[in-house]
Amino acid sequence: MPGRVKSLKSSIQNPSFAVLIDPEKETDLSKLGKKIDLINQSLCALVxxxxxSNLCNNFEEVTKFIQQxxxxxxxxxxxxxxxxxxxxDGLLFISLISSDxxxxxFQEQxxxxxxxxxIESIDIYPTGYMVLDGGIETSVEKVSGSKGMRYDDISAILTRIKTGRFLGMDHIYLEAGSGAKSTVPCSLVSExxxxVDSFLIVGGGVKSAEKVSEFWNAGAHLVVIGNxxxxxxxxxxEISIKCQLHNEVELK
Known part of the structure; x- marks a missing residue:
C-alpha cells in the first residue's frame, strides 16, 4: 500500500478536463471507439x-476495451x-461526504x-464526493437514498468538505449530477x-466549452464532461482549444 496513495496534482499541474464514460450506456463498441479516437487527439487529461447503478453486466469488458x-x-x-x-490505472476512492x-x-469502500x-499497479486518489442539487434527481441520489445539498447552503457544504479534507481526502469532487438542469455555481467553486487546499474536480450538466472555462477561472483543476x-x-x-488558450494565459 505505501506509495499507492497519490494526488492528481502531481500529474495535472494546469487546469484541464476529463471525459466520463459510463459502460452501462456504451452498448455500441464501434461508436465508443470513435469517441476514444477524439479523446486521444484532445488535451483531455484523463478518462x-x-x-x-449496479445494473451494468459488461463493466469490466468495456473498461478493457477503453484501456486497450x-x-x-x-x-x-x-x-x-x-x-x-x-x-x-487509478481509482477515485470516493466517500459520499454529502450523505450521512x-x-x-465508509462501508461500500x-x-x-x-x-x-x-491489483498491484492501481493508484489510489482519496476523494470527498459532494453531490449537490442540480434540479433533477440524480442516479447517485436514487442509489444512495441521499438528497443532494442545496447550492445556497454554503456553510454546511464547506463544513463537510473541510471535514473530508482533514480526514486526508486530497481531492474534492463537486457534482451537480448527470444531465443536471443547473451546473454547480461558479461562486461556490470559487469559495x-x-x-480548501485540495485538487478540485467539478462536474454535472456541463454542456459547453465556455462553461468549462468559467469553472477553471473559478478555481477548478479538473472539469468533467459526459452527456x-x-x-x-x-x-x-472546443474544450481543448479553450484549455490551450487558458494555460497559455496562465503561464504569462
Missing part, C-alpha cells in the same frame, strides 16, 4: 469510468465496489479493498477553491 484503445490514464469512478478492476449514510461514507490489494459528448462530439475539440 473517468464509472456507473451509478485510449492513450489517456483510465481512472475508476465507481458507483459500486465491484466496478474496481485490473484495467484501471454510513454505507456510502471497504468492500473494494480485497480487489484493490490484488471552495479559496477556503454533452453524445449531443456534440466536437465539444472535446
Amino acid at each position: 473517468l469510468v464509472g456507473a451509478s 484503445r485510449c492513450d489517456k490514464p483510465i481512472i475508476g469512478f465507481p458507483g459500486k465496489w465491484n466496478q474496481v478492476n485490473k484495467y484501471l 449514510r454510513y454505507k456510502y461514507l 471497504s468492500k473494494a479493498i480485497e480487489t484493490i490489494d490484488k 471552495v477553491a479559496q477556503q 454533452a459528448i453524445e449531443q456534440d462530439p466536437n465539444i472535446i475539440n
